[in-house]
């Protein structure tokens with residue numbers, strides 16, 4: 235048993251955090267059911283060793299045609315050379331993680347496989363996690379691009395019945411990131427991962443706000459761990475653009491680390507806040523309208539520039555708590571439900587039921603939050619001021635040729651403004667958007683932001 239403290243967290247390596255229960259200064263013990271992370275140049279050569287060390291005998295090796303060429307074929311060679319039994323399955327064409335592909339993978343899984351070895355990034359990793367979980371076996375991922383924060387998470391996002399659904403599965407037992415492969419990933423994918431990491435600034439700040447307003451559980455040690463990791467990535471943008479191996483390793487480690495942090499906390503607070511909720515809204519609209527949308531990390535980067543702007547707008551605003559209290563007492567449930575139906579259509583009813591159940595918009599709960607915001611305003615102000623500015627994040631994104639504004643990823647001004655209004659409904663987490671709503675500023679800010687987007 236090891237202890238985690240604010241003092242020693244900086245000297246912990248990723249491996250120090252795996253596979254055991256860690257008593258933490260926050261009063262809880264943290265744990266992730268992941269055994270091994272290897273992120274280094276030439277890591278693919280260690281694949282067979284990792285599988286053997288963890289006691290596996292036979293793998294289903296899944297990839298698509300692209301990841302086969304860039305990495306899975308090398309993985310296959312390594313397994314063959316080391317006499318590790320496996321069967322490759324290459325998914326052809328563009329992958330939508332739906333019923334058909336899940337079915338295909340189950341059909342190709344033989345009864346004596348004891349692990350799925352997924353070679354890929356976002357979608358493939360989700361499929362590997364989901365199918366292995368359903369088959370009752372483990373999953374190991376060999377990452378081909380540092381493009382998403384979902385590698386170490388327990389969740390798998392699939393498209394079932396044309397709806398994007400997040401399923402609870404299990405985190406991979408091991409993550410292998412060969413920096414020689416990762417650094418050759420297309421720059422937009424690398425920047426997507428980097429952008430996703432920049433979203434942690436608002437995720438962490440939202441979490442801190444909710445701790446103050448709702449007494450939500452919070453861990454300083456995990457906050458520090460994630461913050462340090464994203465700070466390194468932010469400061470190394472120039473080296474990332476040059477594909478320097480160390481800098482690319484930092485992105486991959488950051489992406490894995492945020493997943494570990496989620497397991498440690500037991501929810502996605504350290505990795506996902508209002509910026510991810512905005513992105514969820516865009517995904518829902520895109521799916522409904524059948525239009526293509528930018529990759530996850532890219533959306534999160536853009537949403538982060540919007541959310542950090544809202545943070546700074548609130549920092550500069552004159553907050554009228556008496557007016558907020560008056561508005562809270564006049565909350566119009568029917569009007570709110572109508573707004574939900576107009577925006578979320580088929581998903582509205584489910585969300586309305588959830589929100590009614592947690593009573594987050596009851597007059598009583600809202601007044602309690604407003605009172606807390608009022609008495610703790612200096613602390614809230616400090617959080618608003620500490621987050622990097624929207625201009626800073628935008629400039630970094632633009633310097634690397636990544637999208638920074640909604641119009642650059644085909645999100646019209648109206649849709650961007652609407653997502654600011656509605657994103658607080660997609661998850662029960664309290665964020666800056668909930669603060670603005672409680673203070674009666676959300677509508678005004680959304681409208682003012684809309685002018686910026688056109």
Ligand SMILES: [Zn+2]
Pocket residue numbers: 258259260261262264453454455456
């Ligand atoms: Zn802790």
Ligand SMILES: [Zn+2]
Pocket residue numbers: 382383384430510530531534
């Ligand atoms: Zn993300």
